[in-house]
Amino acid sequence: MKSELFNLAGKTALVTGGNRGIGLAVAKGLAEHGADVAIIARTKEQLETAARQIQTDTGKKVSTYPFDLSDIKGIEALFENIAAEAKGVDILVNCAGTTIRGPSEDVDLETWNHVIEVNLTATFVISQAFCRHRRQAEKAGRIINIGSLTCHGGRPTTAAYASSKGGLLSLTRTLAVEWAKYDINVNAIGPGYIATELTEPLWTNDEFNKWVLAKTPLGRWGKPEDLAGTAVMLASKAGDFITGQIINVDGGWLALL
Numbered sequence: 001m002k003s004e005l006f007n008l009a010g011k012t013a014l015v016t017g018g019n020r021g022i023g024l025a026v027a028k029g030l031a032e033h034g035a036d037v038a039i040i041a042r043t044k045e046q047l048e049t050a051a052r053q054i055q056t057d058t059g060k061k062v063s064t065y066p067f068d069l070s071d072i073k074g075i076e077a078l079f080e081n082i083a084a085e086a087k088g089v090d091i092l093v094n095c096a097g098t099t100i101r102g103p104s105e106d107v108d109l110e111t112w113n114h115v116i117e118v119n120l121t122a123t124f125v126i127s128q129a130f131c132r133h134r135r136q137a138e139k140a141g142r143i144i145n146i147g148s149l150t151c152h153g154g155r156p157t158t159a160a161y162a163s164s165k166g167g168l169l170s171l172t173r174t175l176a177v178e179w180a181k182y183d184i185n186v187n188a189i190g191p192g193y194i195a196t197e198l199t200e201p202l203w204t205n206d207e208f209n210k211w212v213l214a215k216t217p218l219g220r221w222g223k224p225e226d227l228a229g230t231a232v233m234l235a236s237k238a239g240d241f242i243t244g245q246i247i248n249v250d251g252g253w254l255a256l257l
Contacts, residue, residue, distance in 0.1 A: 004237060005236060005238040006033050006232055006233065006237070007033065007034055008034040008035035008091075008235060009033075009035075011034070011035045011036070011090040011235070012036045012037070012038065012086045012087075012088060012089050013031075013036070013037050013038070013089075013090065013091035013092075013093060013235065014038045014040070014079075014082060014086075014091070014092050014093065015030070015037060015039050015040070015093040016040045016094055016096035016122075016126065017040070017095035017096030017097065017146075018037070018039030018040065018050060018095065019041035019046040019047045019050045020041075020046060020196070020197060021194070021196035021197060022095055022194060022196065022224045023041075023095035023096065023146075024039075024050050024054075024224065025223075025224035025225045025227060025228050026095060026144075026224075026227060026228055026231045027039055027050070027054060027062075028054050028057060028058065029229065029231055029232050030091065030093075030228075030231065030232060030235060031054050031057075031060040032058050032232075033232050033236065034060070035060065035090075035091065035235070036060055036061040036062075036086065037054060037060060037061070037062045037063070038062070038065060038082050038086055038089070039051065039064055040065045040066075040069070040078070040096065042066065042068045043066065044064070044066040047066055048064060050062075050064075051064050063082070063085065063086065069096050069122040069126075070117050070118050070122070072121055072122060072125055075122060075125045075129065076125065076128075076129045079126055079129035079133070080129065080133075083133050088137060088139070090139070090142065091141070091143075092126065092130045092141070092142070092143045092144070093143075093144045093145075093146070093231065094122075094126065094127065094144070094145045096118065096122070097118060097119045097146070098115055099158065099161040100114070100115060100160065100161075101157040101158060101161075104156075104157070104159040107159055107160060111160065112159075112160045115160035115164055116160060116163065116164050116167075118164075119164035119165065119168065120164040120167045120168055120171065123145060123168060124171060127143055127171075127186075130143060130184075131175075131179055131182060135182050140182075140183035141182070142184070142185050142186075142187075142234060142239070143184060143186040143187070144187055144189060144231055144234050145171070145172050145186070145187070145188040145189075146188070146189055146191065147165055147169055147172075147188040147191070148161070148162075148165040148190060148191065149190065149191075149192060149193075149248075149250065149253060149254070150162035151168065151188070151190055151246060152190075168188065169188060169246055172186055172187065172188040173244045176243040176244030176245075185234070185239060185242065185243040187234050187242060187244070187245050187246070187247065188245070188246040188247070189227055189230050189234070189246070189248075190247065190248035190249065191222060191227060191248075191249055191250065192216065192222050192249065192250025192251050193216065193221050193250075193251075193253070194221065194222040194223065194224060194226070195222065209221075215253060215256060216250070216251040216252060216253050216256075217251060217252030217253075217255065217256055218251035218252055220251065221251075222250070227249050230247050230249055
């Protein structure tokens, strides 16, 4: 008998930052297991390219929504529009993020606020909209936040980013506890060092690459696809009794003393 544990047929997943990297891999993974997918990102051309790739590989419906999540006041209307067009959103994956590196003593307030707004405030606001939507529909829901190793520790030159991701972990736990009464599971995935377009300056740097490999027991950088299975598990029946957790997909990074 075919297992229904990971079957997402009949579900609609909304993935922010679904145009490339981790977001694209997660969106594709959810589609491969039966979900229709909507993706949000700033760049229309990248969204359309991602949608064609997902549709070609999975045969599933993909809707695209160009939007800059730093426009906090526009998020609620955006979500309501997506939910209306999709006739409901069952799964929300908060993957969109940004970082600006620099010495902490030199970070200006505008830079700080931008990173916090995109990584943390936007996640909170769209999660609020999702909760209201599921509560009104009287249906269960799943929220999956994409965290970071900086949920657990700091790195030089990443004050705003690390603060946003530390806050994201606390937000994940708080919403999980508060929204359990609405049958909404809220969890996070904590990627290790993942080789993407955005991290190319790091994995192509010989010194940094050697440092990452030395601290990763599995001896390689992660691939965006390495996170897809965890996302599917958290979004599906297999994750029914999991909430308020962060699952680190890091090649053993945090396990190494």
